[in-house]
Amino acid sequence: LSNEAIFIELMRAIANDPAARGLLDDVAVVPFGSETLILTHDMMVEGVHWLPDGDPADIAWKLVAANLSDLAAKGAEPFGVLLGYMLGDSNWDHRFAAGLKEALGHYSVSLLGGDSVGRKELTDPRAIGLTALGRATYLPVPSRTGAKAGDRLWVTGTLGDACAGFRCLSSGMTGHDALVHAFNRPEPRLYEGKILAPNINAMMDVSDGLLLDAHRMAEASGLALTLYLDTIPLSDAYRNLCGNRLENIIEATNWGDDYELLFAAVDQNPVRKLCSSVATQIGFFSEGKGLTLISNDEIVSLPAILGFQHQ
Amino acid sequence: LSNEAIFIELMRAIANDPAARGLLDDVAVVPFGSETLILTHDMMVEGVHWLPDGDPADIAWKLVAANLSDLAAKGAEPFGVLLGYMLGDSNWDHRFAAGLKEALGHYSVSLLGGDSVGRKELTDPRAIGLTALGRATYLPVPSRTGAKAGDRLWVTGTLGDACAGFRCLSSGMTGHDALVHAFNRPEPRLYEGKILAPNINAMMDVSDGLLLDAHRMAEASGLALTLYLDTIPLSDAYRNLCGNRLENIIEATNWGDDYELLFAAVDQNPVRKLCSSVATQIGFFSEGKGLTLISNDEIVSLPAILGFQHQ
Numbered sequence: 001l002s003n004e005a006i007f008i009e010l011m012r013a014i015a016n017d018p019a020a021r022g023l024l025d026d027v028a029v030v031p032f033g034s035e036t037l038i039l040t041h042d043m044m045v046e047g048v049h050w051l052p053d054g055d056p057a058d059i060a061w062k063l064v065a066a067n068l069s070d071l072a073a074k075g076a077e078p079f080g081v082l083l084g085y086m087l088g089d090s091n092w093d094h095r096f097a098a099g100l101k102e103a104l105g106h107y108s109v110s111l112l113g114g115d116s117v118g119r120k121e122l123t124d125p126r127a128i129g130l131t132a133l134g135r136a137t138y139l140p141v142p143s144r145t146g147a148k149a150g151d152r153l154w155v156t157g158t159l160g161d162a163c164a165g166f167r168c169l170s171s172g173m174t175g176h177d178a179l180v181h182a183f184n185r186p187e188p189r190l191y192e193g194k195i196l197a198p199n200i201n202a203m204m205d206v207s208d209g210l211l212l213d214a215h216r217m218a219e220a221s222g223l224a225l226t227l228y229l230d231t232i233p234l235s236d237a238y239r240n241l242c243g244n245r246l247e248n249i250i251e252a253t254n255w256g257d258d259y260e261l262l263f264a265a266v267d268q269n270p271v272r273k274l275c276s277s278v279a280t281q282i283g284f285f286s287e288g289k290g291l292t293l294i295s296n297d298e299i300v301s302l303p304a305i306l307g308f309q310h311q
Numbered sequence: 312l313s314n315e316a317i318f319i320e321l322m323r324a325i326a327n328d329p330a331a332r333g334l335l336d337d338v339a340v341v342p343f344g345s346e347t348l349i350l351t352h353d354m355m356v357e358g359v360h361w362l363p364d365g366d367p368a369d370i371a372w373k374l375v376a377a378n379l380s381d382l383a384a385k386g387a388e389p390f391g392v393l394l395g396y397m398l399g400d401s402n403w404d405h406r407f408a409a410g411l412k413e414a415l416g417h418y419s420v421s422l423l424g425g426d427s428v429g430r431k432e433l434t435d436p437r438a439i440g441l442t443a444l445g446r447a448t449y450l451p452v453p454s455r456t457g458a459k460a461g462d463r464l465w466v467t468g469t470l471g472d473a474c475a476g477f478r479c480l481s482s483g484m485t486g487h488d489a490l491v492h493a494f495n496r497p498e499p500r501l502y503e504g505k506i507l508a509p510n511i512n513a514m515m516d517v518s519d520g521l522l523l524d525a526h527r528m529a530e531a532s533g534l535a536l537t538l539y540l541d542t543i544p545l546s547d548a549y550r551n552l553c554g555n556r557l558e559n560i561i562e563a564t565n566w567g568d569d570y571e572l573l574f575a576a577v578d579q580n581p582v583r584k585l586c587s588s589v590a591t592q593i594g595f596f597s598e599g600k601g602l603t604l605i606s607n608d609e610i611v612s613l614p615a616i617l618g619f620q621h622q
Contacts, residue, residue, distance in 0.1 A: 007408070008427060011425070013408075016421070019391065021424075028391065028423035028424040030423065033346030034344035034345040035344030041442060042395075042426050043395040045430060093318045097325065113326075113339040115440070117438070124436050127397060129354065135343070
């Protein structure tokens with residue numbers, strides 16, 4: 001087991017409150033007064049989550065987007081954030097503040113508070129945390145545990161663009177603005193999350209790679225999942241840069257940073273119609289366990305790495 | 312201006328929501344459904360907020376306590392936390408989890424969620440953030456801006472113990488368990504905060520040093536503040552180790568990590584009686600501005616450093 005897996009098990013033993021949802025769901029769901037509060041916290045670390053020469057405005061945007069994406073997957077309406085900020089140099093801080101303002105303004109979310117701290121050495125890598133708060137728009141709040149045998153698996157948007165964008169950035173390749181934009185400025189699916197929430201059986205966002213996150217949904221729901229790799233939605237920009245072969249499809253599904261919504265829904269109208277208006281059907285759940293990949297009517301062996309996990 | 316002061320000004324320009332209280336109050340106060348949510352986020356950094364050889368269980372305790380202290384100062388009843396955790400080695404993680412469990416159990420607060428992240432290099436200093444949530448027990452929720460001319464300033468407990476405990480720890484001096492305990496395991500004044508909230512005009516916790524925090528309350532309230540240094544409450548343990556001279560009193564007031572409550576209240580019974588049952592009167596507010604220190608009926612010049620601020 002990785003250190004991360006061990007630590008999450010330690011935390012799970014502490015998190016007995018039903019609001020924690022067994023730490024299985026990226027969010028906490030807290031009945032509060034007459035409403036339901038939905039909370040999430042994401043942390044980003046220099047050198048792990050962003051390139052050392054990344055624009056701090058993009059980093060701020062992505063930190064906001066990654067948190068709002070967790071709320072989107074629960075059909076929540078975000079309203080506020082708290083920031084835990086490690087001070088950098090003055091230029092960095094100014095650019096970060098500009099990106100934060102832009103992202104919060106774009107999504108009409110308030111900066112409510114937070115904390116700023118110094119570093120021991122100015123060369124120490126920064127860590128920045130964000131807590132995002134939203135209100136539930138539909139009860140019960142979608143979980144990742146609710147998929148049923150026979151449900152279809154759907155995903156919004158296209159996959160792999162951020163991965164390709166990252167490769168362009170790290171290799172200095174220019175001319176692929178849409179892919180770089182997908183990496184730097186992901187757009188959480190808040191609208192889709194709200195219209196889907198009343199109509200699906202399980203929902204989560206894809207942040208660590210489709211294969212890993214889809215496998216997590218199947219495991220949490222106690223089901224087997226079959227994925228049709230040939231139906232995985234890829235953008236033209238991705239196909240043009242990376243290609244369209246099986247290995248390119250798999251690369252688009254095990255890297256992460258997509259911030260699309262992944263959901264399980266019954267295969268009946270009008271649900272099917274609604275789902276197909278915002279997403280692509282890519283697989284189905286059945287009794288049993290495990291993840292099966294299909295391409296060209298053949299079973300494809302699982303890649304060694306299903307997605308992004310900390311060591 | 313320090314980088315921290317500049318960054319906080321940048322954040323203040325973004326934080327227009329009244330729930331943010333102009334980032335003046337360590338907490339956000341969010342009307343939500345039929346109740347009022349109170350939120351705070353504190354971050355701690357290895358080498359800045361804790362000694363490299365500190366017990367991770369103590370660090371976890373202190374992170375919880377520092378956050379709950381902010382809630383205590385608003386009369387809030389805490390109910391949950393979200394953790395942003397940078398993975399260490401396995402032993403460190405286990406000890407941290409043990410301390411977290413102990414602190415949360417002690418205060419009946421739930422772990423609701425969070426995030427764990429890797430570090431680029433295992434030698435990089437850790438940063439850990441905690442968001443704490445509580446519900447208001449009294450409206451309006453106390454602020455630090457509400458002191459009135461004529462109000463008396465009070466502080467709970469004793470000051471400087473954590474400072475003295477830190478000095479014992481860093482110099483390897485043994486036999487001062489109470490002081491070391493004050494540094495490692497501060498106890499937020501949750502009970503006092505709740506009984507004081509309906510009876511005071513302004514309240515905050517003392518975390519960055521009494522002089523700095525009291526000065527902040529006076530500034531936020533648009534008033535002058537006079538402090539009687541000879542009335543500053545010091546523990547016997549502090550007096551025995553550090554002494555009782557003016558310089559020792561000042562040292563107890565400009566270091567921080569006290570997590571006591573500082574509040575302004577009208578000088579009339581029954582409020583005075585209630586305040587004196589949980590706190591010590593140390594000064595008074597008047598029209599004007601600035602901080603005046605008095606000892607032995609003489610004005611004492613302000614020390615160069617009023618408290619702890621990040622560079």
